[in-house]
Amino acid sequence: MRTLVPFELFVAVRYLRDGRLQTLLILTGIGVGVGVIIFLSALITGLQDSLIDRTLGSQSLVSVRPPEEMPRVLGVDSSDALEVVETQRPPQRVRSIEEWPTVRAMIQRMPGVTAVAPTVQGPGIAVRGLGSVAVNIRGIEEASYNSIVNMEERLVAGALDLGGSRIVVGAGLARALGVSTGGRVRLQVAGDRGGVFTVAGVADYGSSELNERVVLVSLASAQSLFDLAGGVSSLEVRNSDVFNADVLAGRIAERTGTDTESWISRNEDLLAGLRSQSLSSVVIQVFVVIAVALGIASVLTVSVVQRAREIGILRATGTRASSVTWVFVLQGAILGLLGSAVGILLGATLVRAFQGAALDSSGAAGFPIQLSGWLLVRSAGVALGVGVLASLIPARSAARMDPAVVIRDG
Numbered sequence: 001m002r003t004l005v006p007f008e009l010f011v012a013v014r015y016l017r018d019g020r021l022q023t024l025l026i027l028t029g030i031g032v033g034v035g036v037i038i039f040l041s042a043l044i045t046g047l048q049d050s051l052i053d054r055t056l057g058s059q060s061l062v063s064v065r066p067p068e069e070m071p072r073v074l075g076v077d078s079s080d081a082l083e084v085v086e087t088q089r090p091p092q093r094v095r096s097i098e099e100w101p102t103v104r105a106m107i108q109r110m111p112g113v114t115a116v117a118p119t120v121q122g123p124g125i126a127v128r129g130l131g132s133v134a135v136n137i138r139g140i141e142e143a144s145y146n147s148i149v150n151m152e153e154r155l156v157a158g159a160l161d162l163g164g165s166r167i168v169v170g171a172g173l174a175r176a177l178g179v180s181t182g183g184r185v186r187l188q189v190a191g192d193r194g195g196v197f198t199v200a201g202v203a204d205y206g207s208s209e210l211n212e213r214v215v216l217v218s219l220a221s222a223q224s225l226f227d228l229a230g231g232v233s234s235l236e237v238r239n240s241d242v243f244n245a246d247v248l249a250g251r252i253a254e255r256t257g258t259d260t261e262s263w264i265s266r267n268e269d270l271l272a273g274l275r276s277q278s279l280s281s282v283v284i285q286v287f288v289v290i291a292v293a294l295g296i297a298s299v300l301t302v303s304v305v306q307r308a309r310e311i312g313i314l315r316a317t318g319t320r321a322s323s324v325t326w327v328f329v330l331q332g333a334i335l336g337l338l339g340s341a342v343g344i345l346l347g348a349t350l351v352r353a354f355q356g357a358a359l360d361s362s363g364a365a366g367f368p369i370q371l372s373g374w375l376l377v378r379s380a381g382v383a384l385g386v387g388v389l390a391s392l393i394p395a396r397s398a399a400r401m402d403p404a405v406v407i408r409d410g
Helices: 006-018 020-056 100-108 142-146 171-177 208-213 219-225 242-256 268-306 308-316 321-357 373-399 403-409
Strands: 062-065 072-076 084-088 113-128 131-140 155-158 166-170 184-189 193-203 214-218 234-239 259-262
Touching (some): 020 268, 100 113, 113 171, 166 171, 171 193, 171 208, 184 214, 193 219, 214 219
Parallel strands (some): 131 214, 166 193
Antiparallel strands (some): 113 184
């Protein structure tokens, strides 16, 4: 392959300088296009990350539970000759996963799994004085559960200390019962079992439902409350790819015979919204790229027509067709590079301006906008690629000119 000599580059730059107005207009168009791509990508990515964090930050990606108890077939008294039977679904109770340490170890060895936390979960009632609230009691191991849900950053008072008879309640439940750290609450569950616990911490999950319902106790306390000596009712799992949770849940169910549920099945509306956002972003970016490509191609096509006589003279003086092609390809590449630089500056400015405007009541950013180096490099690559591809048609047109015809008719 022939090494590109400065001649083609010199001619390309000269053509761009001679048509300053056209060059300025197309650079502006490319810059606006790249800036829109950067801003839109950063905005959508930041919004999606914020929604996922708020939704999944307080729950596991996959929940593993024991299979439901099978329905019972009961005989029914009947005077008819035919025997009548009735299928009755048994009342569901808090049950343990069989051989849960083995199941936990099996899940931990699966590719992509980052944490597995054993828990005991069941319904109960929190009572203080004359007030009572239906709650969801979760018995946890502090260290393992903290790797699933970062409780340290959700605490608004007290500490994550579940030793002895200490508990952590949601902010809404604390308000409903009029209790704060150091206060005492009685937890009551089915079977007339219960106990009095001291509030060690108050947490804000960012969800009113969780704030009003969740009570964290130690794993041992929950096992005692629900009569599950040494057992756990669920294994909470987190993996590295949040959008692969459905696949992981299927693998766990197949290998362990347990019931599994992923966050995707629990939040189908959220997933549909995220996919719609991504699709809308892609569609807009595609149309922006098409507009930029058409702008570059039209400018270079006009340049070919305007400089037909010059091109004919170049060909007549011995310039090869490939060199003429390179002149216009280089123009497209230069326009793409310079336009991407303008676009990166514009996009970064728009992102910073939006971050400064979209503030919540506390003065903090409403949600983070992801302006990554990879996004900037990718956008510059798109601009360069579009510039080169858009220049191919006018470049081939210039290279195919018959110098004799062009000079005679020019």
